Amino acid sequence: MIEGxxxxxxxxxxxxxxxxxxxxxxxxxxxxxxxxxxxDTSPDVTWKxxxxxxDGKWQAIGETEGFSGPGNNYLGTxxxxxxxxxxxxxxxxxxxxxxxxxxxxxxxxxHELAR
Numbered sequence: 001m002i003e004g005x006x007x008x009x010x011x012x013x014x015x016x017x018x019x020x021x022x023x024x025x026x027x028x029x030x031x032x033x034x035x036x037x038x039x040d041t042s043p044d045v046t047w048k049x050x051x052x053x054x055d056g057k058w059q060a061i062g063e064t065e066g067f068s069g070p071g072n073n074y075l076g077t078x079x080x081x082x083x084x085x086x087x088x089x090x091x092x093x094x095x096x097x098x099x100x101x102x103x104x105x106x107x108x109x110x111h112e113l114a115r
Contacts, residue, residue, distance in 0.1 A: 043067050047077075052084065059084050064098060075099070 043065035051060045059082055066075040075098040082090020
């Protein structure tokens with residue numbers, strides 16, 4: 001090798017390693033994107049009911065919601081409490097899982113909030 005002149009073999013090795021690292025990184029990113037895109041973060045609400053306090057300042061919101069996706073199947077009932085003037089669902093005060101073995105992302109659950 002002539003001094004001051006780059007070694008062609010070492011440049012070729014560096015490029016091969018760089019390309020291999022790029023290819024593996026690209027495949028990992030594509031796989032992660034596909035996996036994450038198949039997971040739906042919004043639940044399917046199969047039942048919902050709202051009960052208001054006698055003075056009208058509070059609301060109890062109950063809903064049965066389910067999540068499904070690859071390797072994931074959950075059905076549960078949640079009860080929230082919030083001020084009537086507040087936005088959103090409020091604070092979860094009770095939650096329990098339902099028997100999700102017969103749930104296929106559709107149907108309704110039969111629950112009633114005490115009024």
